[in-house]
Amino acid sequence: MQIYNTATRKKEEFVPRFEGKVSMYTCGPTVYHYAHIGNLRSYIMEDILEKYLRFTGYDVKRVMNITDVGHLTSDGDTGDDKMLKGAKREKKTVMEIAQFYTDAFFEDCKKLNIKRPDVVEPATQCIDEFIRVIESLIEKGFAYEAGGNIYFDTSKLEQYYIFNDFKEEDLAVGVREGVEEDSNKKNKADFVLWFTKSKFDDQELKWESPWGVGYPGWHIECSCISVKHLGEYLDIHCGGIDNAFPHHTNEIAQSEAYLGHKWCSYWFHILHLNTNSGKMSKSSGEFLTVSLLESKGYNPLVYRFFCLQSHYRKSLVFSYENLDNAVAAYNKLTAKIGTLLSAEQGEIDKAKYDELMKLFCEALDNDLNTSLAITALYDVLKADTTPATKIALIKEFDKVLGIGLIENAAKADDSGESDIPQEILDLAAQRAEARKAKNFALADELRAKITEMGYIIEETRQGTNIKKA
Ligand code: AMP
Ligand code: ZN
Secondary structure (H helix, E strand, C coil): CEEEECCCCEEEECCCCCCCEEEEEECCCECCCCCCHHHHHHHHHHHHHHHHHHHCCCEEEEEEEEECCCCECCCCCCCCEHHHHHHHHHCCCHHHHHHHHHHHHHHHHHHCCCCCCCEEEEHHHCHHHHHHHHHHHHHCCCEEEECCEEEECHHHCCCCCCCCCCCHHHHCCCCCCCCCCCCCCCCCCCEEEEECCCCCCCCCCCECCCCCCEEECHHHHHHHHHHHHHCCCEEEEEEEHHHHHHHHHHHHHHHHHHHCCCCEEEEEEECCEEECCECCCCCCCCCCCHHHHHHCCCCHHHHHHHHHCCCCCCCEEECHHHHHHHHHHHHHHHHHHHHHHHCCCCCCCHHHHHHHHHHHHHHHHECCCHHHHHHHHHHHHHCCCCHHHHHHHHHHHHHHHCCCHHHHHHHHHHCCHHHCCHHHHHHHHHHHHHHHCCCHHHHHHHHHHHHHCCEEEEEECCEEEEEEC
């Protein structure tokens, strides 16, 4: 498999350190609010990567942290504490909101068919680990104390900037306004490993440390949690592109200084989901969550399908119009699969199966090209072969794609209009006509008649649905 490695700026053959095994680390959510669908684009594409690696036979161990302490609104050492801000907003404790939004995150993941990583570790569970690594960094001369805080000394590295051929806007460090210079820093790029002089008087979570009562910086969390569960060598590290700098840059600095050797071989970054007006936000404009999409009648798996239609290394624009197009394509797809399921199956044609499977794997082997993988799915539907061959392939593809192709096709087939009496179908058609002509009184009358006859008519984003009551 070829993967684009952000650290080398090249597509490279993916070769894990130990044959047949992959260690994979993912930056988890900062649990101060719901995840927006942009965050979830990253987790969907990482899920596809994990599932495809497993599909090709690797034994994957995937670890994710939960950021419940230390993440400031600037992504660096300035701005407000995100968790504290969330707690104030909801008049709850930091740990209460951390638990609530961690659960909400995994609920969203479930709806989007995102597998839970093998290990999920909240940062607040690893404080001793962070202290131990920071102590070692001080001992090795990579960290210093100034004004009560512990800083990483970036001047001690041969190379600090790893990913810096990005465009300036890709490297923008979160919220920029109100950035104040920290005069304790020896070098501009130095960053905090441990805060004891909190500028947040009401900082709730603090721990004893050799440098006084305080709390960890965000970046040290990921280095420590990765090394704790995956050892000294990491095959692949994932995250959204905004994390490349400063977060991942700082992770590399700390981890390699601590370990004394190269740490992670491949860096997999997902480009952003944006709105027509720009950056996706949790605080301004429409806060786009999975629940919001559901409340508007969208199946979360259609959002997953929408994400798969584009390559992860291209930024993607979300609009309801784009999502509606995905709905239409998804419905056509599942309807076709529904027809296949109810057809005479025949035998599996092995040669054809292998030929079509090859197309799917070639697409994903080429830097996880999911849009080509979807094309391979259409190729299956168009192919001149038995329904049994097609269904077998679709079931396999969906182990990676995770868009409920068989389940939703079966549903589409069940709720298909075939077993609805013609009389009801005629009434429904008349009602649709009445609605089109904006004759809502007649439409309501027809709906009442349909209900009286024991059927339910539902309007969904996917169209009108008729069911037995
Ligand atoms: P956070 O909860 O802010 O720590 O972010 C969780 C994940 O979402 C990280 O991997 C981010 O890089 C990623 N992310 C943030 N915004 C977007 C976006 N608009 N599109 C895609 N991924 C994003
Ligand atoms: Zn991280």
